[in-house]
Amino acid sequence: MRIALRTAALAYLGALVLVPLGMILYRTFENGFVAFYEQVTTPAALAAVSLSLTIVAIVVPLNVIFGVVTALALARGNFPGRGILQAVVDLPFAVSPVIVGVALILFWGNDGWLGGALPVIFSLPGMVLATIFVTLPFVVREVEPVLAEVGTDAEEAAATLGASKWQTFWRITLPAIKVGLAYGVVLTVARSLGEFGALTVVAGGVAGESQTLTLLVHARYIDDHNVFGAYAASTLLMGLALLTLVLMTTLQRKRA
Amino acid sequence: MITVTHVTKRFGDFVALDDVSLEVPDGSLTALLGPSGSGKSTLLRIIGGLETADAGTVTIHGEDVTNVTPQKRGIGFVFQHYAAFKHMSVRDNVGFGLKIRKVPKAQIAARVDELLSIVGLAGLADRYPNQLSGGQRQRMALARALAVEPKVLLLDEPFGALDAKVRAELREWLRRLHEEVHVTTLLVTHDQEEAMSIADNIAVMDNARIMQVGNPRELYDRPANPFVMGFLGPVAQLDGTLVRPHDIAIRAEPEEGGREAQVRRVSHLGFEVRVELVLAEGEPVFAQLTRTEAEELDLSPGDIVWLRTAGGTALAA
Numbered sequence: 001m002r003i004a005l006r007t008a009a010l011a012y013l014g015a016l017v018l019v020p021l022g023m024i025l026y027r028t029f030e031n032g033f034v035a036f037y038e039q040v041t042t043p044a045a046l047a048a049v050s051l052s053l054t055i056v057a058i059v060v061p062l063n064v065i066f067g068v069v070t071a072l073a074l075a076r077g078n079f080p081g082r083g084i085l086q087a088v089v090d091l092p093f094a095v096s097p098v099i100v101g102v103a104l105i106l107f108w109g110n111d112g113w114l115g116g117a118l119p120v121i122f123s124l125p126g127m128v129l130a131t132i133f134v135t136l137p138f139v140v141r142e143v144e145p146v147l148a149e150v151g152t153d154a155e156e157a158a159a160t161l162g163a164s165k166w167q168t169f170w171r172i173t174l175p176a177i178k179v180g181l182a183y184g185v186v187l188t189v190a191r192s193l194g195e196f197g198a199l200t201v202v203a204g205g206v207a208g209e210s211q212t213l214t215l216l217v218h219a220r221y222i223d224d225h226n227v228f229g230a231y232a233a234s235t236l237l238m239g240l241a242l243l244t245l246v247l248m249t250t251l252q253r254k255r256a
Numbered sequence: 257m258i259t260v261t262h263v264t265k266r267f268g269d270f271v272a273l274d275d276v277s278l279e280v281p282d283g284s285l286t287a288l289l290g291p292s293g294s295g296k297s298t299l300l301r302i303i304g305g306l307e308t309a310d311a312g313t314v315t316i317h318g319e320d321v322t323n324v325t326p327q328k329r330g331i332g333f334v335f336q337h338y339a340a341f342k343h344m345s346v347r348d349n350v351g352f353g354l355k356i357r358k359v360p361k362a363q364i365a366a367r368v369d370e371l372l373s374i375v376g377l378a379g380l381a382d383r384y385p386n387q388l389s390g391g392q393r394q395r396m397a398l399a400r401a402l403a404v405e406p407k408v409l410l411l412d413e414p415f416g417a418l419d420a421k422v423r424a425e426l427r428e429w430l431r432r433l434h435e436e437v438h439v440t441t442l443l444v445t446h447d448q449e450e451a452m453s454i455a456d457n458i459a460v461m462d463n464a465r466i467m468q469v470g471n472p473r474e475l476y477d478r479p480a481n482p483f484v485m486g487f488l489g490p491v492a493q494l495d496g497t498l499v500r501p502h503d504i505a506i507r508a509e510p511e512e513g514g515r516e517a518q519v520r521r522v523s524h525l526g527f528e529v530r531v532e533l534v535l536a537e538g539e540p541v542f543a544q545l546t547r548t549e550a551e552e553l554d555l556s557p558g559d560i561v562w563l564r565t566a567g568g569t570a571l572a573a
Contacts, residue, residue: 153339156306157397159326160333161353161404171352175343 021238027228028235039232044207048216049236054124055212056192059131063188067139068181072173074140075147092136100133101201122204127212130198135188142184143177150176179251186248193240213237257282258303258408258442263312265298272298274464276312280408280457285434285441287451289487290461296444297412299461303442304333304410317407332401332439336413338393340385346372346396347381353404371399374433391422395429402437411443415450427454448488452476460484477569485571492541494565496573503568504543506531506553506561514562517541519555531555533563 028036039045074085092100106112108120108129120126154176158168174181196214204210205219213233221230258280265273273295280286288296301307303314305326313322321329341349347368348355354364372378375395377388385393394414401409414430415423431454434441445451451458452472459469460483468480479485482498492501495515507514517533520540529550531543543563545553555561 153335153337154341156326157333157335157339157400158341158352159306160304160329160331161400162327162356163352164327167356172341 024231024234024238027231031228035228036232036235039229040236042229044211045216045229045233045236047208048211048213048233051124051127051211052193052213052240055127055131056189058128059135059192060185060188062132063135063139064181064185067136067184068143068177070140071143071147071177075144076152089137089140092134097130097134097195097197097199098201100130101198104130104133104198104202121202122210124210126202127199127210130202131192131195134195134198135191138187138191139181139184142180142187146177146180147173179254183248183251186244186251190241190244190248193237193244213240257315257317258440259313259315260299260303261313261315263299263302263309263314265295265302265307265309271464273302273309276464276466278459278466278469280440280442282440283438284457285431285443285455286457286459287455288442288444288459288461289448289451290446291487292446294461295464296446296461300410300412300442300444303408304331305329306333330407332404332406332409334394334397334401334409334411334414336416338385338390338397338417340393340397342385344384345381346377346383346385346388349385349396350399350403352400357404367403368399371403374402374436375399376429389422390418391426394418394426398430398433402439406439409439409441411441413444413446416445423450430454452488460487462487479569479571482571482573485569490542490544492543493539493573494541494563497565498571498573499565500568501530501542501544503566503570504541505564505566506543506545506549506555507564508553508559508561510562511564514564517561517563519557519559519561521557522550522555524550533561535563 040049070085070089073079074082074089104126105121108114108118108126110121118125120129154172155168158172159165163171194214195212196218199212199215200218203212203215205215207216207219211219214237217230217233217237220226220233258278260276260278263273263276264271276295276299278299288299290296298307302309303316305321305324309322313320315321316329316331326333341352344352347365350371351364351368354367359367368381369378372381375398377392377395377399380388380392385396388396394417398414415426418426427450430443434454443451443455455472457469457471458475460467460475462483468475468484470478475484476488479488482491485491485498490501491498492504493499494504510516516536519531519533521532523530523532524547527547529545529547531545531550532540533542534540541563553561
């Protein structure tokens with residue numbers, strides 16, 4: 001019975017995940033490593049990697065700060081509108097990224113509420129905003145339960161020992177939520193690298209300028225008919241994602 | 257001395273403290289005793305600055321601290337569930353307050369060593385809280401609170417999370433520690449035996465108010481009301497009067513003013529013998545006898561006896 005269950009699970013995962021991804025790997029390297037290397041070091045590819053990593057580098061610190069602040073408000077505060085805040089935090093899970101892109105254009109675009117006063121759409125700020133929107137819940141949802149679990153005793157003890165609020169946060173609260181926070185960061189990184197839907201709408205997709213790795217894969221495959229190039233870029237994207245996944249598993253093991 | 261004057265505290269519609277006033281004498285070990293929900297922990301947290309009173313004032317050593325933050329009250333606080341800093345070693349836990357005060361490292365190390373030997377954790381300085389037993393964690397928490405030389409020590413059900421044996425040991429140990437360190441100490445407990453055995457002064461609380469303050473003997477012998485009497489020890493009712501069961505005398509022969517009763521059950525609890533009886537009117541009552549008394553009477557269920565109160569404490573029910 002157990003063996004049957006395992007086989008079923010493995011076959012399911014294999015057909016849906018492992019085999020398709022394995023096919024990409026096979027196609028990427030069937031012409032050797034050099035061919036792969038050439039495809040991922042073209043100016044457009046290098047610009048895409050750099051843009052994707054730039055977005056991650058901006059999104060992660062912002063999500064860490066606002067995620068921790070929001071988690072603290074939700075876990076420790078008892079204020080009117082707390083229920084609404086809870087729902088808003090989960091909204092990005094429910095809303096399709098394409099809608100996020102459309103909404104951003106409605107708000108920031110030339111015909112939008114702000115009348116295009118700021119150059120947001122089709123440039124880095126727009127891509128960052130879209131990515132923040134879709135990754136908003138991760139840090140909050142990882143940190144909030146940890147805060148609730150550790151409680152306020154240790155923080156109160158620190159206060160009676162003379163520690164200011166700021167000192168208490170750095171020396172007591174942050175070390176307590178460290179692992180949950182790191183886990184939230186890894187999820188944010190993985191999701192930021194992989195975001196596609198919202199970016200197809202708000203990122204112009206101009207090669208070398210406003211094209212992330214996911215957009216590059218799409219452009220090469222659909223527009224340029226450079227199928228091999230798309231495989232190579234996909235493998236690079238998967239490599240980065242795999243790196244974060246490995247980090248995540250290590251953290252999980254540490255947390256357990 | 258800690259002085260609490262006319263303190264009131266509400267949580268929504270719930271009144272936690274209703275116009276409470278209390279004085280904790282210098283150098284005393286005072287217990288705040290009461291059932292859960294009586295407001296005793298809230299009062300302690302208001303004294304410690306962890307909650308703010310809706311009305312009233314708190315002074316510590318003559319200084320009005322009502323609006324002073326916990327950081328600046330000069331208190332040591334010990335929590336029921338230890339509130340250990342889990343990511344720090346025992347040494348760093350105990351030295352935390354001194355580090356915040358920017359005391360030189362060498363001085364911190366010396367003070368921590370001294371405190372750890374006082375609380376009996378000398379060899380465990382480099383352990384982490386999760387490597388300690390509950391009793392050891394609470395002694396670490398106490399050392400941590402004492403490290404900053406607080407003016408007063410506030411303990412919130414400090415032994416509540418420990419098993420009975422360790423609890424009894426730590427009580428004894430705290431009593432001795434208090435005799436050495438002599439810092440004014442206020443301890444919250446719901447356990448009357450704990451309060452009676454370690455405190456020299458007890459404030460009994462019920463329903464957001466202080467019912468009575470006094471030393472253990474006064475409270476036991478001269479309770480101000482039926483609640484205090486019942487909370488501090490067993491109570492039996494005889495002729496509309498509340499008495500201690502050990503103050504009921506049992507006679508095998510009829511006597512003037514005695515009440516006729518029938519023995520229902522006799523339980524031998526070591527030194528004490530507990531006799532359950534029922535009065536002629538059908539009202540149940542119980543009495544405590546010493547072993548010697550019980551042997552002389554040689555009671556068994558069904559026997560008819562005569563009861564009367566033999567001095568001691570009595571309150572109108």
